[in-house]
Amino acid sequence: MSIPTIIVEQLHKSFGHRQVLDEVNFRVTSGEMVALIGPSGSGKSTLMRHLVGLTCGNRGRGGRVELMGREVQASGRLRRASRGERCRIGYIFQQFNLVGRLSVLSNVLIGRLGSMPRARALLGRFTEQERQRARACLARVGLEEMTNQRANTLSGGQMQRVAIARVLMQDADVILADEPIASLDPRSAREVMEILSRIHAEDGRTVIVTLHQVDVARRYCHRAIALKDGRLYFDGAISELTDARLQSLYENAGLDELRAGEALGAHASPLNRQSDTTQPPTTPVMA
Numbered sequence: 001m002s003i004p005t006i007i008v009e010q011l012h013k014s015f016g017h018r019q020v021l022d023e024v025n026f027r028v029t030s031g032e033m034v035a036l037i038g039p040s041g042s043g044k045s046t047l048m049r050h051l052v053g054l055t056c057g058n059r060g061r062g063g064r065v066e067l068m069g070r071e072v073q074a075s076g077r078l079r080r081a082s083r084g085e086r087c088r089i090g091y092i093f094q095q096f097n098l099v100g101r102l103s104v105l106s107n108v109l110i111g112r113l114g115s116m117p118r119a120r121a122l123l124g125r126f127t128e129q130e131r132q133r134a135r136a137c138l139a140r141v142g143l144e145e146m147t148n149q150r151a152n153t154l155s156g157g158q159m160q161r162v163a164i165a166r167v168l169m170q171d172a173d174v175i176l177a178d179e180p181i182a183s184l185d186p187r188s189a190r191e192v193m194e195i196l197s198r199i200h201a202e203d204g205r206t207v208i209v210t211l212h213q214v215d216v217a218r219r220y221c222h223r224a225i226a227l228k229d230g231r232l233y234f235d236g237a238i239s240e241l242t243d244a245r246l247q248s249l250y251e252n253a254g255l256d257e258l259r260a261g262e263a264l265g266a267h268a269s270p271l272n273r274q275s276d277t278t279q280p281p282t283t284p285v286m287a
């Protein structure tokens, strides 16, 4: 039986009078790669922030989020996570969140801070073994030649690859990538998606990635969760996401949002690549 890595139940969130998440329910199984899609303002980033406990759902609505067996929040109250628990979740931001004045290698080593002894972490003393591992993580994202370069001299695509190496260094079981390609040119975007897809396939890590480009979601993810006006509009195998459903999902959005992914160009589809850890759902849920 597949064990859910992420459980979201009855999640509601309002900012003032504006309801941003409305009764959101879904489960993600260990080793899935899921695209979180939906028009701008539909609540994708807000939902991602709830998964890691950066934002809390409304009180008194009974909403609940569980990650790898640990309750992150329930009924609008956050549960405090231990350092070890926090390390198991890696977050990738649209704007990379690197320390610009530090070297590429130091930025990757930061991924280790949460799981090393506190005294050593405070002093930033890394062992040779940890440095070697950081270099190996950089090699996986194709940046082994850039270890000593300052992070603020990198291109956007390279910065995002360093951010992925940092998550690898952290050894996170679950990777939440919030619009990781939104600021990148098509080539860099393709490289970043290829790397995320490879990490998912080779390591069996669970990946949730928010995307504006439906074509990219189709190419790299087996399952899509779509939000529309804060409600779960679709949850199912990406092959079930027909053009008619997409049109209805994006009915008030610009065509650009739908078509932007085409700019990434055609190449071998990871949708055809079978990962034995991936179990897309068979029955889509439609709102």
Ligand SMILES: Nc1ncnc2c1ncn2[C@@H]1O[C@H](COP(=O)(O)OP(=O)(O)OP(=O)(O)O)[C@@H](O)[C@H]1O
Pocket: 015, 020, 038, 039, 040, 041, 042, 043, 044, 045, 046, 047
């Ligand atoms: N801290 C906040 N305070 C008030 N409103 C907020 C806050 N965070 C998000 N919102 C609002 O919640 C709605 C959903 O925002 P969110 O960023 O989750 O959408 P999104 O689907 O990720 O959009 P985009 O694709 O454009 O990033 C928006 O209307 C946004 O203005």
